[in-house]
Amino acid sequence: MRLQCGSVQAPFTRPKVGFVLSGGGSRGAYEAGIIHYLRTDLAKQLGRHVPIDIVSGTSVGAINAAFLAATMADPDLQAAQLVAAWRALRIEELISLRPIDVLRAARLLLGGEPPPPEPGSFRYGGLLETSGLERFVVRVIPWRGIDRSLRDRHLHAISVSATHVGTGHTVVFLSSAEPVPREWSRDPFVRHRAARIGPRHVLASAAIPMLFPAVKIGDEYYTDGGLRQNTPMSPAIRLGADRLLLVSLRHVAPQTKELQREHAEAFPKPLFL
Numbered sequence: 001m002r003l004q005c006g007s008v009q010a011p012f013t014r015p016k017v018g019f020v021l022s023g024g025g026s027r028g029a030y031e032a033g034i035i036h037y038l039r040t041d042l043a044k045q046l047g048r049h050v051p052i053d054i055v056s057g058t059s060v061g062a063i064n065a066a067f068l069a070a071t072m073a074d075p076d077l078q079a080a081q082l083v084a085a086w087r088a089l090r091i092e093e094l095i096s097l098r099p100i101d102v103l104r105a106a107r108l109l110l111g112g113e114p115p116p117p118e119p120g121s122f123r124y125g126g127l128l129e130t131s132g133l134e135r136f137v138v139r140v141i142p143w144r145g146i147d148r149s150l151r152d153r154h155l156h157a158i159s160v161s162a163t164h165v166g167t168g169h170t171v172v173f174l175s176s177a178e179p180v181p182r183e184w185s186r187d188p189f190v191r192h193r194a195a196r197i198g199p200r201h202v203l204a205s206a207a208i209p210m211l212f213p214a215v216k217i218g219d220e221y222y223t224d225g226g227l228r229q230n231t232p233m234s235p236a237i238r239l240g241a242d243r244l245l246l247v248s249l250r251h252v253a254p255q256t257k258e259l260q261r262e263h264a265e266a267f268p269k270p271l272f273l
Helices: 025-039 041-046 060-070 075-087 099-109 131-140 144-151 199-205 233-238 257-266
Strands: 002-005 017-021 054-058 157-164 170-176 190-194 214-217 220-224 243-247
Touching (some): 017 060, 025 041, 054 060, 054 233, 060 075, 060 144, 060 199, 144 157, 144 170, 157 233, 190 233, 199 214, 199 220
Parallel strands (some): 017 243, 054 157
Antiparallel strands (some): 157 170, 157 220, 214 220
């Protein structure tokens, strides 16, 4: 967790703080722990809550970001509710592997054609059955709270990053209390789209390819935002953040002398690293 400079400060009573939550699967529980620390121990030390004006999330970070955005009006209760939701999680309640899914996967591996999307379904593909995860996302996050947070100025903006299946481009779905700049990014592989952030945006952002089904939003399918933008700092900056509070879920193992020697001995084999 670290504080980082962002864009030029806009007219505001204080610098706007963006909270960036990255993808990392079950390590999303670590993000919940950081949020709990910010809202409890750190708040007591400072004598006030750390301001969070913009939340930006990808994959599991999108789930936590949406929860934060929806409960921003009550920071005291916010952290306790999020931690309770994570503690109550059971993996078998979220995802499952059905025999028919195994048969479909085997068929694909043997060169078979994937089955067409089921009529009326917003999901397509995926090895695992994720209806439990969908119920969790719908049930735990008070979705109408996002609109209230924006309307009552408890929140400036929220963004959720996903990957467009057809192009492989990153699409940043966002809701903002203020107009969004038309010039979003110079990166031709990134575009933004104003949206009323809801369950499908979060599920799409967290849809791990091959394992989870892609999610249909409008007429197009989206999958895991972590493929190209796992730590969505740029959306927070472009939405007006002057400071970033960043939670990275990436673990970098220390490069020991023994590990370096093993790599050197394995070279020039293709998998020396």
